[in-house]
Amino acid sequence: MNAPVTVNIPIYLDYLSTTPVDPRVVAAMTACMSTEGVYGNAASRSHVFGWQAEEAVENARSQVAELINADPREIVWTSGATESDNLAIKGVAHFYHKKGKHIVTSKIEHKAVLDTCRQLEREGYEVTYLDPNEQGLTTPEMVQAALREDTILASVMHANNEIGVVNDIAGIGEICRAAGVLFHVDGAQGVGKIPVDMEQMKVDLLSMSAHKMYGPKGVGALYVRRKPRVRLEAQMHGGGHERGMRSGTLATHQLVGFGEAARIAHEEMATESAQLEALRERFWDAISDIPEVYINGDREQRLPGALNVSFAFVEGESLIMSLRDLAISSGSACTSASLEPSYVLRALGLNDEMAHSSLRFSFGRFTTEAEVDHAVQCVRHAVEKLRELSPLWDMFQDGVDLSTIEWAAH
Amino acid sequence: MAYSDKVIDHYENPRNVGKFDEADESIGTGMVGAPACGDVMRLQIQVSDDGIIEDAKFKTYGCGSAIASSSLLTEWVKGKNLDEAASIKNTEIAQELSLPPVKIHCSVLAEDAIKAAVQNYREKQDS
Secondary structure (H helix, E strand, C coil): CCCCCCCCCCEECECCCCCCCCHHHHHHHHCCCCCCCCCCCCCCCCCHHHHHHHHHHHHHHHHHHHHCCCCHHHEEEECCHHHHHHHHHHHHHHHCCCCCCEEEEECCCCHHHHHHHHHHHHCCCEEEEECCCCCCCCCHHHHHHHCCCCEEEEECCCECCCCCEECCHHHHHHHHHHHCCEEEEECCCCECCECCCCCCCCCCEEEEECHHHCCCCCCEEEEECCCCCCCCCCCCCCCCCHHHCCCCCCCHHHHHHHHHHHHHHHHHHHHHHHHHHHHHHHHHHHHCCCCCEEECCCCCCECCCEEEEEECCCCHHHHHHHCCCEECEECCHHHHCCCCCCHHHHHCCCCHHHHHCEEEEECCCCCCHHHHHHHHHHHHHHHHHHHHCCHHHHHHHCCCCHHHCCCCCC | CCCCHHHHHHHHCCCCECCCCCCCCCEEEEEEEEHHHCEEEEEEEEECCCCEEEEEEEEEECCHHHHHHHHHHHHHHCCCEHHHHHCCCHHHHHHHHCCCHHHHHHHHHHHHHHHHHHHHHHHHHHC
16 A cells, blocks of 8 residues: 655745755855865965865856856856846946937836836936736737837846746847847746757846755856947946956855756756646646636746646635645735735736736745645635635626626725 | 734634625625725625624635634624624724734725625615
């Protein structure tokens, strides 16, 4: 007789928000953090401690460059994707402002891009925020239509952090290159999970984050193309590290961890991606027969381990409360003291109640089938219970069209 | 966000979930809130000929605090007369459930719901 498979509760299904550090990465990092380890300053040129640190950092740089098929000299270390986004967008805007002051981006970018663009607007730049289509995609045609004489930069994310859809970065790159507009991609959610190739894609700047690919938090990188050369105005001034683009002593252990995480991601991407897609489909197959349940965002063009689902007539925050066994996040921003539902789902054209009723499930390297199966049971039970409690579900069952009712907004 | 034990108790074991026939003369129905805001409460009271609330039922679409506020309210209104029920304050609900400031609107909604139910019942009697 088979022993029942046990799962550890709570089950982590929030890999898009962050990932645990892979044990192999921990081992590589730990080796940098002892008195016997590589503790020198990579910028020290006068002794072996510095040389060793430099070698470790450069090795990591090569590993990250290999992951995206770039030249190591095109990798600039940063503290994470937020800093990379800031450096790319402000750096380009400030360097090329004499050429033009118009930037194109989408409404469903990460806040690190949106808030940076808002700041540039305050400085006198003009920004066009594109509406994605109903599938959550920003297409090359949309970007093409938004470009102007004075456009200097387009910034479009590779994969969306809330709904997991993947944009046609190669296609947008072609449009931008032909128009002489620099193209920045927030690659935080895509790099390490799906193939990215800087030789093939006409991307000029690419933001990356270590902690989304089983590396440590607090470290990231910005890819800056050399041919044709992209210039940036530094945002952080100091010792002229990273070819003057980002000063500050390099955090050897963090970078070594990022490098190792990139190496693993590169080597295991194909198998891991197939595995995650299988888990995602296993999950969806087991819940898709619940009535009035919908996937948000394009069904095909999406990250292998990510699913954003709306459970109509059930409110997201109470659903999460019911799903105590699962570590997941709500597409609804209710928990952050705001009554506004997710700006991403709104931009897709979802009505408010559907946006309020959505959850993001993201599976990762350490997710098991048993965990997915337990998650399915929890979700089915919670949705059934909350619909039993929902006056909207009652009305829907009675054939009432909710959009015809005049609600008293509060 | 941490919920108080009382919110969790009402959420896990909601009292008086259900629906009365809206057309019944002895029933008052209050439906407040909007799906767009993430909360809709339907509170119903069954009133005896001498104006006492004999039974109450609710259904709520909303967060745990909204569900708990309406569940608690159905317990409180039973046995009260209409004036007493309509004078329940949101602050009493918020205090009983230890609602944090960001969830005060849930208790406000519950107060609105009972007022609406009482009004609905009274309108039925007048017509």
